[in-house]
Amino acid sequence: MSLEAQVALTLGRLELEVELVVATGELVVLLGPNGAGKTTLLRALAGLVALERGRVVLDGEVLEDTAAGTWVPTEARPIGFVFQDYLLFPHLSALENVAFGLRARGLAKAEARKRASGWLEWVGLAEHAGSRPRALSGGQAQRVALARAMVSDPRLLLLDEPLAALDAATRTEVRRDLRRHLASFDGTRLLVTHDPLEAMALADRLIVLEGGRITQTGNPDDVSAQPRSRYVAELVGVNLYRGRATGPTVQLADGGVLVVAGDHHGEVFAAVHPHAVALHRHRPEGTPRNVWAGTADSLEVVGDRVRVRVAGTVPVVAEVTPGAASELRLADGGPVWATVKATEVTIYPA
Amino acid sequence: MTAAVRRRRAGSPSGPRSRAGVPFLLLVPAGLAVGFLAVPLLGLLEETAWRDLPTELTSPIVLQALRLSLVCSVGAVAVSVVLGVPLAFLLARVEFPGRNLVRALTTLPMVFPPVVGGVALLLAFGRRGLVGQWLDRAFGITLPFTTAGAILAEAFVAMPFLVITCEAGLRAMDRRYEDAAATLGAGRWTTLRRVTLPLVAPSLGAGMALCWARALGEFGATITFAGNLPGVTQTMPLAVYIALETDLEAAIALSLVLLAVSLAVLIALRDRWFPSASA
Numbered sequence: 001m002s003l004e005a006q007v008a009l010t011l012g013r014l015e016l017e018v019e020l021v022v023a024t025g026e027l028v029v030l031l032g033p034n035g036a037g038k039t040t041l042l043r044a045l046a047g048l049v050a051l052e053r054g055r056v057v058l059d060g061e062v063l064e065d066t067a068a069g070t071w072v073p074t075e076a077r078p079i080g081f082v083f084q085d086y087l088l089f090p091h092l093s094a095l096e097n098v099a100f101g102l103r104a105r106g107l108a109k110a111e112a113r114k115r116a117s118g119w120l121e122w123v124g125l126a127e128h129a130g131s132r133p134r135a136l137s138g139g140q141a142q143r144v145a146l147a148r149a150m151v152s153d154p155r156l157l158l159l160d161e162p163l164a165a166l167d168a169a170t171r172t173e174v175r176r177d178l179r180r181h182l183a184s185f186d187g188t189r190l191l192v193t194h195d196p197l198e199a200m201a202l203a204d205r206l207i208v209l210e211g212g213r214i215t216q217t218g219n220p221d222d223v224s225a226q227p228r229s230r231y232v233a234e235l236v237g238v239n240l241y242r243g244r245a246t247g248p249t250v251q252l253a254d255g256g257v258l259v260v261a262g263d264h265h266g267e268v269f270a271a272v273h274p275h276a277v278a279l280h281r282h283r284p285e286g287t288p289r290n291v292w293a294g295t296a297d298s299l300e301v302v303g304d305r306v307r308v309r310v311a312g313t314v315p316v317v318a319e320v321t322p323g324a325a326s327e328l329r330l331a332d333g334g335p336v337w338a339t340v341k342a343t344e345v346t347i348y349p350a
Numbered sequence: 351m352t353a354a355v356r357r358r359r360a361g362s363p364s365g366p367r368s369r370a371g372v373p374f375l376l377l378v379p380a381g382l383a384v385g386f387l388a389v390p391l392l393g394l395l396e397e398t399a400w401r402d403l404p405t406e407l408t409s410p411i412v413l414q415a416l417r418l419s420l421v422c423s424v425g426a427v428a429v430s431v432v433l434g435v436p437l438a439f440l441l442a443r444v445e446f447p448g449r450n451l452v453r454a455l456t457t458l459p460m461v462f463p464p465v466v467g468g469v470a471l472l473l474a475f476g477r478r479g480l481v482g483q484w485l486d487r488a489f490g491i492t493l494p495f496t497t498a499g500a501i502l503a504e505a506f507v508a509m510p511f512l513v514i515t516c517e518a519g520l521r522a523m524d525r526r527y528e529d530a531a532a533t534l535g536a537g538r539w540t541t542l543r544r545v546t547l548p549l550v551a552p553s554l555g556a557g558m559a560l561c562w563a564r565a566l567g568e569f570g571a572t573i574t575f576a577g578n579l580p581g582v583t584q585t586m587p588l589a590v591y592i593a594l595e596t597d598l599e600a601a602i603a604l605s606l607v608l609l610a611v612s613l614a615v616l617i618a619l620r621d622r623w624f625p626s627a628s629a
Contacts, residue, residue: 048529074532081533087526091548100544101534152535 003156003188007044008053016040016212022188024059029203030192033231037212038192039084042158045190046081047074058156058188075104080149082159086141088133094144095120095129101152119147123181138166139174146181157182159191163198175201196235200224208232226348228269239272239316242350250347256314259289260345267350274307276344277318280337281328288339296336299325306330310338394609398602406603414581415589415604419566422497422585426504426565427558430512433505434561435554438516460510467506468574475502475575493575500576500583504565511564512557519553520546556619563615567608 003022010016016037022028030038043049045056047064050071056064058079063072080101088097099116103109120126123143133141142162149157162178163171179202182189193199199206200220208216208229215229227233233240243252245264251257258270278284284291294312301307306325308318316338325331399406406412440446441453459467475482475493485491493499527549531541547554569587576583578592586604593601 043529046529046533048532074529075535075537077533079533081530083526083530087524087530089527089530089545089548091551100531100536104531104534104536104540104544148534 002059003045003190004055004057005045006054007041007051007056009040009044009049009051011037011040011049014040014212016044018209018212018214020207020214020217022190024186024188026204027182027189027191027202028205028207029199030190030207030209031196031199031203032194032209034194035211036209038194038209039160041209042081042160042190042192045156046079046158047072047077078152078155080152080154080157082142082145082149082157082162084161085165086133086145088136088141088144088148090133093130093132094125094136097133097144098148098151101148105152116147116151119151120144123147123177137170139170142166142174143177143181146178150185153187155187157185157187157189159189161193161195162191163193163195171198178202226269226346227271228350233271237274237317239274239277241270241272241314243268243270245347248342252314254313256292258314258340258345259342260347261343262347264347268347269350271346271348272316272340272344274317274319275305276340277310277316278339279308279310279318279320279324279328279330280339281335283337284339286339287341289342290338290340290345292338294336294338296330296333299331308336310336312338314338316340391609394602394605398606399599402599403603403606406599407607409600409603411580411589411593411597412600412603415584415586416607418497418500418581418584419586422500422504422572422583423562423565425501426508427512427562429501429505430509430561430565431558434509434512434557435516438513438520441513442517442520456510456513458510459507460514464507464568464570465574466570468503468571471499471503471506471571471575475499495577495579495583497576497582500572500585503571503575504568504585507568507571508561508565512561515553515557515560516550519550519557522553523549556622559615559619563612566611 002024003020005021006019008017014035014037018037018041020028030041032038040049044051051064051066053066054064055062055066058077062068062070063077064070088094089100092100095113095116098119099109099112102112102115107115117126117129120129123146125140125143125147128136128140133144136144142165146162163175166174175198182191182202191202203220206216206218206220206223207214208223208231210229210231216223216227216232223232224236227236227238227240230240241250241252241254241258243250243258245260245266245268247263247265248261249257249259250264250268250270252270260270278288279296283293292312292314294310294314294316297309297311299306299308301322304322305319306322308320308325308330310316310318318338320330328336330336437456441449441456472479472494474480475485477483477486477492477494482493485493493502523546527545528541531545536544566585567587568585569591572583572585573588573591578584578588580589584592586608590601590604590608593604
């Protein structure tokens with residue numbers, strides 16, 4: 001039981017071309033920057049946007065196949081969709097909103113309301129059954145939207161940035177609740193977000209979408225440990241380089257050379273954590289094999305550390321203590337030498 | 351310092367200086383404009399014999415015109431809703447070649463002289479008109495100089511108001527609500543009934559109010575196409591026109607009723623047109 005989809009379509013300037021499989025039981029989170037095509041992908045899976053080429057198969061049932069000319073309209077697909085700003089019908093109460101899916105599919109009013117009541121209770125909003133959406137807080141509206149999407153027992157649950165509309169304070173609490181609610185759903189779940197914290201907290205498996213293409217997929221720990229794109233590297237906070245390895249050296253694509261531990265060959269990624277980068281004002285002599293010159297560009301205080309961006313042939317972000325930063329007067333900029341031990345460079349195939 | 355003193359001496363309003371930034375001289379023509387618009391209304395209110403008003407309003411000629419106006423204007427709104435709302439949907443939602451032309455066609459009756467509209471209706475639906483002759487021969491239906499004709503004439507001039515307002519409402523509506531309804535299993539008809547129409551109901555209501563007010567006040571098209579037959583096609587505006595010669599009090603009474611209706615519509619729709627004013 002799963003979702004298998006090959007989606008290819010163009011919308012404005014976005015060219016989406018994606019192949020994915022989501023197994024039942026795994027909560028897959030689609031992570032990517034704004035404009036990557038995440039919402040478009042969800043809408044395509046829901047049938048709100050037509051595919052140019054591709055196939056969508058849910059639990060063995062073909063929902064769409066451009067080659068065969070099959071198309072199941074949105075209203076006939078066994079899906080639930082939680083929209084980014086919930087889109088609760090403003091002219092209906094919370095109860096009527098939740099009951100909508102049941103009544104639309106032909107269930108009698110009384111029975112639909114009874115079931116909707118049960119779902120509202122499950123999300124802890126039984127006493128708000130008669131409230132209009134505008135009277136609900138962000139977190140409450142989100143829960144009503146979730147209940148509304150789940151009430152008809154869909155086989156595929158699609159969530160588009162379900163926490164984006166909430167302020168930071170509410171988000172943590174609602175995320176916990178969401179995790180709990182989603183855990184009890186026994187269909188296929190696909191959630192979209194641009195928030196890496198949300199992705200790491202909720203995902204069983206992560207799919208990174210950038211510019212309409214999947215750049216990386218894996219469980220959150222693997223993805224963090226081995227980023228494969230600048231975007232993920234920035235999220236995780238590591239320096240990422242790409243180059244060709246020949247033995248212990250890696251010739252970087254942008255110029256520059258990295259010396260690494262071990263023997264590697266072929267196209268590789270090289271990841272260096274900022275805390276493994278040391279900065280000096282004069283060329284140091286010592287064991288670190290990677291020594292290069294650069295200019296201290298900008299400083300950023302992150303908690304009790306300072307991140308220094310160094311420009312040069314091999315641009316790098318170093319993490320130092322505030323004391324060290326002031327001792328070297330890094331805030332003034334100027335030339336610096338960066339060193340990285342070969343043993344601190346993580347290499348993995350590209 | 352001296353400049354400010356100079357201006358104050360020239361006759362600008364005393365007290366804290368207003369920062370509106372409008373040149374003082376503009377107040378003169380603005381004031382004239384207000385007078386120009388207010389004086390005729392004041393004249394009407396002044397000439398009214400307020401004590402005799404109840405008797406006037408219940409005189410046969412007035413009641414007849416009132417009843418007929420009500421029937422025709424409501425009929426016109428009904429025709430406008432049945433034909434106009436689908437048209438609004440078409441214009442708002444469907445991209446088709448010639449859409450701009452159709453929209454221009456829809457707004458045309460708002461712009462050209464109503465009496466010309468009446469003439470056009472006559473040429474189309476008159477006994478020897480384009481469609482009229484067929485209606486007459488096939489069904490024995492004549493439209494000119496009938497109440498149905500009056501309804502048609504009013505609908506012709508008033509429907510554009512409904513279509514335009516509805517179309518604007520449909521365009522302004524967040525269509526993702528319809529997407530949400532679809533994901534919840536609602537087919538097109540269910541979505542229309544339970545989501546789209548309730549969401550555009552305010553625009554629809556406003557459009558109907560405007561349409562009704564316009565239909566009620568129609569004169570040129572009605573008198574040209576439907577004639578001026580008391581009890582059949584003599585709606586209030588026509589009755590006012592006739593009454594001016596013979597029964598001024600009746601004319602004034604009818605005018606007041608029409609004025610009251612216009613005011614009522616204006617007040618009801620003020621939040622739409624003057625959102626800050628009503629805040």
